[in-house]
Amino acid sequence: MSSEAVDAVTNSMLERAPVICSFRTETLRQPGLHSHNGYEVYLCAKGKGRFFAGDRMYPLAEGALFIIPPMRLHLSRPESEPFHRFVLSIEEHYWEKLLQTDAPLADAYRSLPDDDRLLCLTPAPNNAAMLQELLLQLEHELARHEPYAEAAVKGLLLRGLAEIARLRTGGPAPARSVSAADVKVEQILRYFSEHYQEELPMDEVAAKFRLSRSYMYRIFKNQTGFAPNEYVAALRLNKAKAILLRTDWPIIAVAAEVGFRDLSHFCHMFKRFTHTTPSGYRSRFGKT
Incomplete structure (x- = not known):
């Protein structure tokens, strides 16, 4: 499957469901750069490699967290196996409406890079573990289709985005390769x-x-x-x-x-x- 086919598949999925969350352990087979119409939250759970976006290359290691805005070219390049990651995709208008429910949180994300770069964080192990647990709960909630699932999903998303916003103000900057x-x-x-x-x-x-x-x-x-x-x-x-x-x-x-x-x-x-x-x-x- 070409990278552009991946792009079209994700876009089509976001038209049917505004939030998609999955924990992936299979070998990564993305052949090239791609982008999506929505936001993507990408959390590396195990493995290492590089994450490419726009005009920058970032270290990809356990706990590395990325928020990729819509239509930003990006690609992850694992350099070890196994390689586990969480991928959360959020349709753009759903993201905007979600943040409108909390003005301070909206302000925090309004400062996301508006060029070809993206947000990259390296949470402390306990924070990374907490985010992984939230994403697992979100994946489970999306799969259940039970009463009040929409409210539960929104609650988990707001909690996760709030925790990430806190990391932006107090978390360490990711190590950068300087070769x-x-x-x-x-x-x-x-x-x-x-x-x-x-x-x-x-x-x-x-x-x-x-x-x-x-x-x-x-x-x-x-x-x-x-x-x-x-x-x-x-x-x-x-x-x-x-x-x-x-x-x-x-x-x-x-x-x-x-x-x-x-x-x-x-x-x-x-x-x-x-x-x-x-x-x-x-x-x-x-x-x-």
């Missing part, structure tokens, strides 16, 4: 994020960072799991998805806005990676 390769790749990622609307010849990008093209490709692939041109394509298509969801712009304007100079090439790439046309994607998932 020379990490620093260089994050610089390149940031450059792509800032210039994706422009033409990006990879020879020129490599020269800008005083690297050979082959060496840039090698370190980029080693650190992220994908080639620079693959990342740029995913970034542009993800930006296009966000525009399609929230505007009624003509398709040719969307293509130009995200860096495609040729409409037919944009439509070909969009269908290749999403298995639908831009118009079809807008009709299926768009809000306008």
Whole structure:
């Protein structure tokens, strides 16, 4: 299953149920970057690796907690087995209405990063264990379909979001890898994020960072799991998805806005990676 198929499956599930919570122990098989229409809370329960989002790479270790806003490209890359994680997906409008029930909590989450980054925390072991227990209760409640389940789910979500908000004000910052390769790749990622609307010849990008093209490709692939041109394509298509969801712009304007100079090439790439046309994607998932 392609990463874009995962994206479509999650989006479709959130249309049917605004909250999805699961504890996963199976081998991770996400082949590439993906994004969702809703928020995602991701908690690593066992294992280690890397978590990639936007223009940053984060350590993925037991207890690592991430909140990924809608339409943010991300990917987890486990480097050990077994690898266990909790994944909580919340439809965007449900998230907003939930937070409206508590003004201080809404204020705490209003400061979530609005660029291509995300919230990353490393709770103390006792806090991580408490969050895992809440997520297990939430998964169980969602599966039961018993009377007053909606109220119980909202209560558990508010409790979990409140605990995470407390961690934001008092928790330790996550350890960050500082290898020379990490620093260089994050610089390149940031450059792509800032210039994706422009033409990006990879020879020129490599020269800008005083690297050979082959060496840039090698370190980029080693650190992220994908080639620079693959990342740029995913970034542009993800930006296009966000525009399609929230505007009624003509398709040719969307293509130009995200860096495609040729409409037919944009439509070909969009269908290749999403298995639908831009118009079809807008009709299926768009809000306008």
